Amino acid sequence: MSEQAWKAAWIWGGGEESPRNEWRCFRTTFETPEEELAAAAELRISADSRYVAYVNGVRVGRGPVRSWPEEQFYDTHRIGHLLKPGARNTIAVLVLHFGVTNFYYLRGKGGLLAEVTANGTALAATDASWRTEKLAGQDASSPRMSCQQGFAEVYDARAWDGEWTEPGFEDAAWAEARVVAAVGEGPWKSLVPRDIPFLTEEKLYPSRIESLQRVKPPAYTAAIDLRNAMMPSTVDHANPATFVGYLATTIALPAAGRVTLGFPSGARKGRVWVDGRLVEGWTGEQPERYADVDLAAGEHFVLIDVTSQDHGGSFHLAAHADVAFDLRCPLEGSDTPFALVGPFDEAVHIDTEAPRTVDLEEPGYVRAAGASSMRALEPAGDLIRPLPSAYYTEQDVFGANVWRPVAEAYAIPQGLERGLLPTPEPAELPRFGDGDTELIVDFGKQRSGFHGFEIEAPEGAVIDFYGLEYLKADYRQHTYGLDNTFRYISRGGRQRYESPVRRGCRYAAITVRGAAGPVRLHEVYVVQSTYPVVDAGAFQCSDPLLNDIWDISRHTTRLCMEDTFVDCPAYEQVFWVGDSRNEALVNYYVFGALDIVKRCLRLVPGSKDESPLYLDQVPSGWKSVIPNWTFFWAIACMEYVEHSGDRAFAAEMWPHVRFTLEHYLEHINDEGLLEIRGWNLLDWAPIDQPREGVVTHQNLFLVQTLRKASSLAAAAGRPAGEADPFVRAASSLASAVNEKLWDEERGAYLDCIHADGRRSTVYSMQTQVVALLCGVAEGERKERLERYLVEPPARFVQIGSPFMSFFYYEALEATGREALMLEDIRRNFGQMIDNGATTCWEMYPNFAENRANPDQLTRSHCHAWSAGPAYFLGRSVLGVRREQLGWKKVRIEPTPCGLTWARGAVPLPNGGAVEVQWRIDGNEMTLRVSAPEDIELDVRLPEGVTGRVTTVATKPVPE
Template structure:
């Protein structure tokens, strides 16, 4: 791209918080053009329209210094004469798990260029007109520590059809020029290496329930970080010390109850007039005296999400109000005191204060800036704290809003309370929520998305604790459409309609939908067999991969939307066989490798404002780099990724091997959601074992590039490490490898099946020990830690496959994933049955089987079912020569398609009295080896 455009921004703050910015430019096109394209990028996110038509969103995740731009073909929407490009930029102004905002010194910016048949017809500069979007409220709650902010859109303040030509933008501002393409902080602009995501409208299937509810008595959300850690814009967790306080004025003695809907409140956190408030059922009881009462809440703890979300419950008509202790007429009733790091006396004075006067005298007391509060705490108002009133709602034509018809669901104002509708898409969706409706002005519509409702007990809802999966829309008069620009994942959603007092007109809801936005896979893989349960599991797993593929692989579409590097090693394999796509994995591996420019090892999730090393994830990245070459034969990829691989290998050897030659590192050293002994410091066994495989696998990459000496060195490192593992980490009495070494060099008393699986997978044991460990795979010894997640189970399945124990793979998949299907799952859970998620902070929360109901690391059957039945594995890079060893076990038949880099391997197999019969179709350019015999392109009969 030959850039003439310049980076531009709004007059004013360089990095405003939660800022929505409208930018537009009109230009002329002459008759007879053939192609019009728009190249653009932004910080943090953009939504693009061309002549009023929604084009798309971007950019993809980038590290500062190597920033990606998009190139959109808008020819079909362009016309002779006046045209308009319009962009809404949403700048977060904070660090998330999707941007490296702090280390990259991020700021707001947009660069855009329109070309017609290769000639620039519009390029961003000072002449582009812009204005902050007045309908988007900036003071909203964070969705979570991983994500940005939820939305509050007031349609009464909307600015009309600003995305169309001839819009009256006379009073809009001229832009401020930042610099030319390539300027800091974004640096080099790179073309997007993957296709655009889908934009597929999907409506819910049914309205599950309609009821009249009332919200809790009071809700508040506020951000502690600007006050208790004011100079920290990162997403790094840390411990803070602080107190918040409010004055409660009661006309007569009465009772309130207070809780925190996400963090919870500990027994010792809440004090009323200096005395501890009792805790009952997850909430603290406040027995108020007539007149002034001082409520203090200790908010000192370890944080990753810095917002607090308070809810108060009270009987209707309770005669109290909350008042700011510092300024009686202030709009916001809470104040914050702190930080108290190194100031225990100041902390105790604040925590134990008995009167408002003590708060006023405290030198570290301050009111919240409105920008650091949330105008609406929607999650707290729409979860279990919203209680039914018993009134029957009046809702007509409920079918209309869940069907693409020219009719509307009519929702009438209740006598008291609000109308809550619960929609079910009957599948997980991931994208942008859309509403189309007619309403009187000032109706509040609160959206709350979630993943699970108990099919037997419909009041038992698994709300997204730790995530505000919400937004608020306030109506103007008449027909209107709202399009959310923040992505959300969910299956169910409630719409709570809050009418203004005295309202009589209904809301006509024509449509609610999700503009589903995922990676545009082609379903090149297929698998069907005689077991209907396995067929359901395969499709469930593949749909999970689809939903967890965005501009990178992500862990889940709902809770985090984070590119976890270690998870993606397995996800790449699932995508190779499920869809035959290699571009997304290539993009992910290179993006992860770039993090080594700022950390000693590849980081755990990238690009991210949480700088974190999860050692096993760094090692799995290196293994995935080799596997990508093995599956694709992409030599250019090896050349591009190799410097990162070599740097990490060298760092591991030079900085992290102790005097015994074992890997010893201070980092996050987990592997599985299970009680393994994997301390944050010391020698952790599974990591040493992964490192053996890393050095073995990456030596093969060195050979591909002709680096024979380096390959020999890395192989020798692997040989040496294998020897010291067997010398120091094996326990003769337990006949197994310990989980770790303690600081004094002694072995941990904890032994896990996970560690033994990794030992086998990385070819660490001696032949005698290998035979012992193989006996543990089906029946771990008593006292050994069992596998705790589908992620770790994938490594077990891989180990069984390597040992040709394929019937056990089928049985394990039936047992673990079959239970999900039986429980009504449509996508794969993050955790297995029996590992019900506890709620340690809230006694009133019911436990559930899993947190995330759609988690990519759990989609192993998308890979293992076809690979197990075919017994397929590449013998040379790119599968140009591969082995086949068909297997049916207890299956009667199976057929399907295994994608290859060019074409696919079709297969159909059946079990007969004499053995397996069927055929395979091998594409041109490939050779299969079946029981020692080679087969070239074409159809071949199989008889075993």
Template sequence: LFLVAGPFAPGDEELRRAAGDKDESLLLAQAADPACTAEAGEAFWEHASLEAPGGGDVCYRDAVLHGHRLQVVQAADIAADDVFVRAYTDQVTDAPGRAENLDALLAGSDWTTIHPADGADVRLLLDFGRGLNALQRFQLDAPAGTVVDVHNFEFIQPDGRYNLAEGMNNSFRYVCRNGRQSYQSWLHRGFRYTYLIFRELTAPVKLRRVQALFHSYPQRRVGQFASADAQLDRIWEAGALSLRCCAEDTYTDCPTYEQTNWVGDARNEALVDWAINGDPRLWYRCLEQTGQSLDRSPITESHVPSGWRNLLPAWSFLWMRSCREYLLYSGDRAGAARLLAYLDRNVAGLRGFLNADGLLDIRAWNMFDWAAMDTPTRGVVTHQNCLAVHALRDAGELAEWLGEPGRAAEWRALAAELTTAINQHLWVEARGAYTDCLRDGGPSEVFSQQTQTAACMAGVAAGEREARCRAAMHHPPEGFVVAGSPFFEFFLLEAYQQEGRDQEFLDTILRDWGFMVDMGATTFWEMWSGRGGRLTRSHCHGWSAAPTYFLSTWVLGVRPGGVGFSPCLVEPHPGDLRWCRGIVPTPHGTVEVQWENEPGLPFALRLTAPPELPLTVRLPRAGSATLNGEPIDVDGAA
């Protein structure tokens, strides 16, 4: 949220920029009285008075402040320097430092003593071993005035580059009183590493019980995954930890930066959460909270709740898909029926943005991936139109499940009309692909893997166009924009599922998520930077935890075959894996699976499941299966 306020009225350029900047996120508080001048502002700061020169009240839009005096913050209560900047710019010196009993920090029961270092500050680097979302606590015995600066960061690259928390302040300062004391931070932060920097040292300082208190929505952790490939197991666990760090009173994008319920992120996170925990309550809360943003916006907003009234259509359409997925996994018909009313309003809002050609034409933040796609703030953007088709079809299926055939037919008809318009106006025959957007009435010269993927997954591309799109999706031609984040590859993995490309599915996970694990990641990153320089901004993003969901539901092979897992479909997709075992939650209880895929031998599957759970079992090739110790007939068995 950008706020321009104070006695300085914005000029024409500021007003123009505000009008053209995505939405109303640039707020301008303009003076409603000519007396609000620079001189009035200077007098305010000098005298802490809201009286205008010459008497009278200083007036601001939507508020009149009648001469009330403000409580002045004393200079002594303001940090004389920026804690982050100090931590970022500290230089290592040759001054000898001395600390006694450092190993006590590992146990926590005994004191570590930090000695002054000839006028220099003393810095400790603590490694908590994995990514965290945590409050921080420590105990000290120190002289009054000792300053403890704390700077947290997420990653040290294998090349030695420290990924300090650039672009945000992940720091705080504690100033000691005399004697023994303890402190716990008010805010939770995302980090793995912590600098403890001791400044103004006049005597030895004792330190103990430095703790990180994990801050997260309670995790049931009933889901499990293990396989013949230990790298896949590490990937599954890193995704589970990423989700845990991004689950609070809502799903959040990350524990370090925004800490916000970004709606598109939440769609992916909810599916990952189900594979780990099987608890739909946080999922429903996020869906309902997003729907409530329709009270002030024509379609659901990009992140909620927020003072930044921002529209990101892709996120709104992913929310629509997530409403269907919520019922599919949870079986909560009452909750889904409440969500259907929000969906109705969202579709009405979508209709309001259709232009004369029947295409979605909207002023919004039109991103889909952190990549160089052509996605202007205003106009027709192809992937948004395709995602709208996908969302309408999913919403139609949800309406049908809830006994609303009229709504289902209406939304499917709108999806069909939009599909026709996309194919009429956004396909470029000479390139054999859909353009990223329209520019000045014609197709953009930018084409992307992302747009072709969205067209295929939505069913917009058909026949020869689908074949050409899928070829570009799997092997982007030279000059095409390619994947920029693990988030986008969630949809690429969905496409591999759709096509039954099981080995390519596994190879992609091992290549792109395995790279992060090989670099030392314990949680998954927001984006890739071309594998050079700083590897990413945020090192923990729940939107990137896709493999944890897919390994459980596709490779291990347990997913809903109908609403609320009625039936539960057990259908392994082993690729070249020789064995796999795990647990997947359902509303009826857990399903335990173990299978062997040894070359030259029949496929063997063993299941343990609640007796009341209806099951459909399919094997990838000839073999046998047992359920609760008894042989069963299955599709694919000899």
């Protein structure tokens, strides 16, 4: 239906156009006169930023999918089965408006657009007659989850009627909504129908209780959004910002005592002064920092240096003592305990521009350091002001979980597990006379979705939720940089709460605080929400370890398929463009989904107004470019066409690919090499990949991309010669790489040439692998690099992430070294299995960034850029490979690599699958292949092997 057919208008309420972290409720009622009309009813809906919609009290959906504001997606829900003909029906919608830009949302303004239609008749449409009210139970000052995401939540059920979605709710006291834009106006220039299916809603329960503890939090915890407080304009972008400044407060003690100051997630500059004296003796495992300060009775001035590069998120601080104390703002009229001092200097960093830094030696900054009172800071003038309450909260669940002055383990009582499941008999939680009750529940695997519980609790009891990815004995891997929490305050009695905020975790620390009476747990659950796929692909073999690795690769990919591919379901939930190329290939072999791949590829050119080089994560307010990520996107466009046979898609994407590559070619320097300023990333390992200069791996991938672009133009049916400039550019660039970036003495390609002309002294396996993969190394050089695949020189930087291993495995496969690939998979991914992993990790265990803490094996424990084994086991061990566009011809050539049997399936883009079973005994193989009858099969036994081949053709379903 065209936009002109909409009867609805965008509506909002309250006095702010784009309020920070506001949850707003909307309602209307309408009549459905005829049963036939009711049965045909649909709800079309969109919102800024996210919505949860209810019809007659029943939740019908969540959305919308992430969008560029210029192309706002809307959803269509069939709701006829929920309507009551001849009666009043109710539509209720909860809208979560972020009010800040992040890595998956660009700040627009609060808005809801909704319309119920049936057979072309509008039964209800958002207008000024709708009622609206801010959800009073939600605390808008709750902490930012991370720079990538929105907000954690604090919800006080005492302040809100949970029946507001029901038909009989009385909303007469609510305000009338106000129309903020017509369709096609405001930030939302056009409306686009949802282009993928709705995500799953699978209610899953924990598998066990991991631990029971009596705990106590610090006496004081708080979370502050320093970035937005210091630099308010940063709500409109997600670029890194650097500022020079301080927090100031006063600690008041009625009696002398020792106070421990703590920073549960890190201390920024790590400089704190009390009464002008620098605090020393800091302890704690990084990034946590703690220090004891002996203080006399009275007031003490505290100055905290918070100078930092800040990408967004929460700054957590805390204090604890065995004596009473109080924090007070040293300024009059403040509603928080802190004053802001600064910023004395500030800068915003955009990767596509020249680097900018702040002057840390700025005179005002130096004078302020070590001040013993507010009077000493008076020369700062207007740079001193109270910290606004919008950026401050003492409802800090993360800080209270990281720093636990009391944590005492108890045996788990028999029957307590009943409280996890929806049985008729709840479990009463143990209570402690002095302290809170903490349960850690294990969901059995990493999960992604919306967490909830049903509980009986006294009014005012606090239930804290904290999602964790990894535990081992007494070690908890805290989600530093991610506030993966929510707090629920009980209204009293039996009640249910389900968070509308997506979270990823395997374990949940559930802590009951301040309960004045018994607390009974009826159930704990997660509504797992992922892209709707079934296990169309399959793999098993004679090696149980490889089977386990394939399983965790599949589960990782599933959890990282939301409304786009995302890097991880916990820390970021961001569509990283380069990651998704590899994730799409894994998906082809495991699930066979197509629409999500097309959606991801189509989103990328929407960033052209931010950068013609295209952003590395979209839709996003961080103006960041990783050239390789753009190259992988262009390659993925052609790979999708090769996989699906969709030439119309090639024609659609060709102009966008051509556009960005033409702009990249403008960065070819006088030496014929790509020289560019950006985030020149390929691997986390310490390869030499500066932000300015000639980076070899980027030049190599550009060669491959230009060649793939030529193939895309041909698939799109473009006139002969249209892509010739790219063919010539690829040839010229390959020649320049071989002439300028090869070191004959070292027998390898160097990593880079720095912006000042200095040739890198670093040589890495990453660069050599890419030179092979992109077909730039030829002749003796190619032979030498192939030897490096088998025996990497010790002096070379070694591969540091599963992401880079994907390209390594491509090179091994291309050179017939599949046995070496399986050996590498067993060694590296086997470490994950040995540590109980149910998903693939972002990094290999104890990579350089983790060495400060040997228990921290990786950052993210669920990261789809690492799921490559599921792709390569299907291609190599099963031996299923596409030979022609759209899988019209398939080659089957297993590589046993010491295995005795394997079986599995690879889904096809137009339905059906290629199924393979083989068994080998000595040099004799039995091989069975099943495939649709319209697929041409080229079945080959491994070299040197004889045996029997059986093929079975499956027929299509009659039309």
